[in-house]
Amino acid sequence: MSQIRPIQRALLSVSDKTGIVEFASALHQRGVEILSTGGTAKLLEESGIPVIEVASYTGQPEIMDGRVKTLHPKIHGGILARRDQDQAVMAEHGIGPIDLVAVNLYPFAETVKKPGCSFADAIENIDIGGPTMVRAAAKNHNDVTIIVNAQDYDRVLGELAEFSGVTDATRFDLAVAAFEHTAAYDGMIANYFGQRLQNPAEPERFPRTLNFQLEKKQDLRYGENSHQNAAFYIDPSHHEASVASSTQLQGKALSFNNIADTDAALECVKSFTSPACVIVKHANPCGVAIGANIQEAYERAFKTDPTSAFGGIIAFNEPLDEQTAHLIINRQFVEVIIAPGASKKAQTIVAAKKNVRLLITEAFGTRKAQFDFKRVQGGLLVQDIDHGLVADSELQLVTNAKPNDRELNDLLFAWKVVRYVKSNAIVYAKDGMTIGVGAGQMSRVYSAKVAVLKAEDEGLEIAGSVMASDAFFPFRDSIDAAAQAGVKAIIQPGGSIRDNEIIEAANEHGIAMVFTGMRHFRH
């Protein structure tokens, strides 16, 4: 049987005052006595809600510019008292029970995000009394209701209306939310301090300990394989179109591999400004193309490797339209389609295949600097995410032959694709379409061979195409192979001790070659 706890006295102390007047007013109408701190009390009083200031309740004024407001035994005793065993001590010290605590904390995150925020400003925005009350109330959830999110006001009022008290289940759920809240808050402060060990004015990129909180979005049926348990956790502070923040409109539940592959497809397609399509299979793009519209982009991406596209993940950088949806659904087995929108008609067409997952992202914005993680046994490798881009003006021509305009466009296209192909990565491209993709081979020349083989098997003409390599060529063998296949231009980082040999090979074959000076390994 659920234990219902009535609310007779509440303490409200909030920095973000959204919804607090309505909440306090509803509590007052239910006969709840309201205690509150300076700013909150003032607002409630102005709104005509009877309130007792914490300072007058404890007989201790707020001191030190609010550094000490609620840190008093009458407050913490009232929150922490076990109603079934602390009655005598409460009576002895004149402590009355506090049954509900609604607190939100000083805006530390918002403060430190402000340009020019000083270390002193940051410090004054570390809430002490708030988390202390939150933790106390969450610890004593057996008797006390704790609210840290304004969106929970209505939930508690609903229970008060229905049960004249708050249920066990809700008190425990809110206590979990409270500890999650203080953990995230302290994690943020620890990161901020941990980046400033050498100099508070010059934060380092990587703090001494890395603290962050991820929220479980969903349990997964299994992991990479069926004997592995798995769940999908997301970063609530990540505000960019992503697989994590996408909305699934229809289809079977996403699997572990679906999510990983959809991420690869989406991140690649986000690189393009013209209508583009990326088809991913086993974490690698097996077809990428741009077109006049996404229908054409899909048609061309599919042509690269129809064999691998079967059961693939398809990503677009524009909303899915009726014609493209029709084409996909009637042509191929597809696991996931992801796009920044889908027309009603496109949705209806996809609905004919009830298993196909259709995911919608928000509009693509500017990509932000973020951490990228790779787990190893007993640790985590942390780096900046690879958002490195090279403008055509930064390309260094190293051969006698120069790429013409069409080849230059293809080089830049292939360079955007190769960044998302597992190393060693080789991409052949022509007219804004991949012709062959060689991924994940242990030697570069074999990736080049695989790309040629794939193109030949799909009846695609490599002659006249361009080649992109995610890292420098250690030997001339890949250049010779490219020449034999009819490649006209090559884009690669450069930087090999044998660069001269490589350039000479390109010159021998009349191939144009540009260096980017930037490598794009992807492991």
Ligand SMILES: NC(=O)c1ncn([C@@H]2O[C@H](COP(=O)(O)O)[C@@H](O)[C@H]2O)c1NC=O
């Ligand atoms: N020092 C204290 O005892 C204390 N008690 C509550 N607070 C915070 O003061 C804020 C509310 O203040 P006000 O009601 O004065 O606007 C809340 O964010 C609450 O978490 C405190 N402030 C900081 O630690």
